[in-house]
Amino acid sequence: xxxxxxxxxxxxxxxxxxxxxxxxxxxxxxxxxxxxxxxxxxxxxxxxxxxxxxxxxxxxxxxxxxxxxxxxxxxxxxxxxxxxxxxxxxxxxxxxxxxxxxxxxxxxxxxxxxxxxxxxxxxxxxxxxxxxxxxxxxxxxxxxxxxxxxxxxxxxxxxxxxxxxxxxxxxxxxxxxxxxxxxxxxxxxxxxxxxxxxxxxx
Numbered sequence: 394x395x396x397x398x399x400x401x402x403x404x405x406x407x408x409x410x411x412x413x414x415x416x417x418x419x420x421x422x423x424x425x426x427x428x429x430x431x432x433x434x435x436x437x438x439x440x441x442x443x444x445x446x447x448x449x450x451x452x453x454x455x456x457x458x459x460x461x462x463x464x465x466x467x468x469x470x471x472x473x474x475x476x477x478x479x480x481x482x483x484x485x486x487x488x489x490x491x492x493x494x495x496x497x498x499x500x501x502x503x504x505x506x507x508x509x510x511x512x513x514x515x516x517x518x519x520x521x522x523x524x525x526x527x528x529x530x531x532x533x534x535x536x537x538x539x540x541x542x543x544x545x546x547x548x549x550x551x552x553x554x555x556x557x558x559x560x561x562x563x564x565x566x567x568x569x570x571x572x573x574x575x576x577x578x579x580x581x582x583x584x585x586x587x588x589x590x591x592x593x594x595x
Contacts, residue, residue: 435545441566443469443558444546448503448534451522456534458501459564466589467560468500468582471543473552478504478521481555483574489529491583497590502533507540547571557582561589 437443443459450456459467468488472478485502492498502525509517518535525533536543547556551571559568559582568585570578 435542436548437546437558437566437569439566439569443560443564443566444542446503446536446539446543448536451518451525451530451533451535454531456501458534459560462499462501462560463564464562465496466498466562466586468498468586469558469560470500470502471505471547471556471558472503473505473508473540473544473549473556476553477555478502480553480573484555484557484579485529487574487579492586498586500532502529504533504535505540505543506535506537511537559585559589561592 445457445460447455447457458469468484470481470484472481481502485500488498488500492500504521506514506517514535514537521533521535522530544552549556554571554573556571557569558566561567567589568582570582572578
């Protein structure tokens with residue numbers, strides 16, 4: 394009888410150990426799952442709603458997106474360096490040329506300046522302003538906060554590239570790209586703009 398009781402006690406202890414290990418494994422799996430979802434949530438995908446971004450135009454107006462462009466198809470050019478800003482110019486030029494009077498389509502260039510020392514930002518803004526035609530300055534924003542978050546949102550791999558987003562009238566991302574201007578890619582962008590304009594859900 395004593396032998397049987399000892400066996401029962403050993404089995405009970407063994408089962409308790411197994412249950413503990415299973416609980417720990419489940420907890421680790423849950424943590425990994427939650428972490429994975431959090432990382433994915435930080436990266437913009439097609440269909441994501443654009444996180445709010447506040448900036449100052451080159452005409453010193455405070456603008457918050459996507460609210461300021463609500464109801465319009467909006468093309469965004471986001472840059473994190475001088476090199477990227479220079480490479481982004483053809484994208485901006487083409488959109489301004491192709492949609493000069495269309496009140497259904499707008500665009501904004503956004504220069505992230507948080508990494509620029511505060512004492513130098515005024516000088517950098519002045520340099521940017523001198524390089525942007527007067528008729529484009531109301532749609533060119535500089536942003537001094539949230540740069541790290543936006544690098545995560547966009548999955549930045551190279552801050553010397555321009556990062557491009559196309560939003561529908563509800564502020565949802567409908568197209569994404571990054572890199573130098575290419576006519577073939579721009580043609581795809583124009584097709585997406587037309588598609589959104591023709592959509593009843595825009």
